[in-house]
Amino acid sequence: MHAGSAVAVAATFIWLGMVLAISFLEAPLKFRAPGVTLPIGLGIGRLVFRALNTCEAVLAVAVLAGGFTAQKSGGASGAAMWVFVLAVVVLAVQVLLVRPALTRRSDRVLAGEDGPRSRAHLAYVGLEVVKVIALAVGGVLVLAG
Structure with a gap:
């Protein structure tokens, strides 16, 4: 596997795992924990999602850099790059x-x-689903390529 492909795959699946763990596990569960009020849950959510989005931005750069490097050497398809x-x-x-x-x-x-x-919350969740699918498909395409 080309080094660019390896970087793209690793960053993709780390990013995917973080989104799945935070958005689809931690976020809904925190409000079920004993003693977590709505204000506390919202405060935690703000901090966690700010940190998640910062990590995502760093991983996005790694995914694109690795993917473009791999694509130049034939290790990543155009389809993979489009989903990234x-x-x-x-x-x-x-x-x-x-x-x-x-x-x-x-x-x-x-x-x-x-x-x-808020409808914005539904939009955010819908976009998370799209992002999860894109990351999974992109990672698999690079692995297969």
Whole structure:
């Protein structure tokens, strides 16, 4: 396996594992823990997702750099690169467009306001699903390539 392919595969599956563990395991479970109130859960969520998104940005650079390097030597297909780019675009949309809306909503909840659930939360979850699929497909394509 080419070094670029190895970097792309490793970074892809680390990124995928982090998203699965945080978004689909930790995030929903924290609100079920004894003593975790909505304000505490929101505060934890803000910290965890800020850290996750920072790690994701670093891993996205590694995935793209490894993938482009591998592609030049025939180790990664164009299809793999397209799904990696999709994952990075999804991350950018989450961080630049959706997370600010979630932050505004959590600010209102923490200030004591009551209101309907945020559609931004559903958008974030939907984008997480797209990102997970893109990372899994991209990683498999590089491994197969």
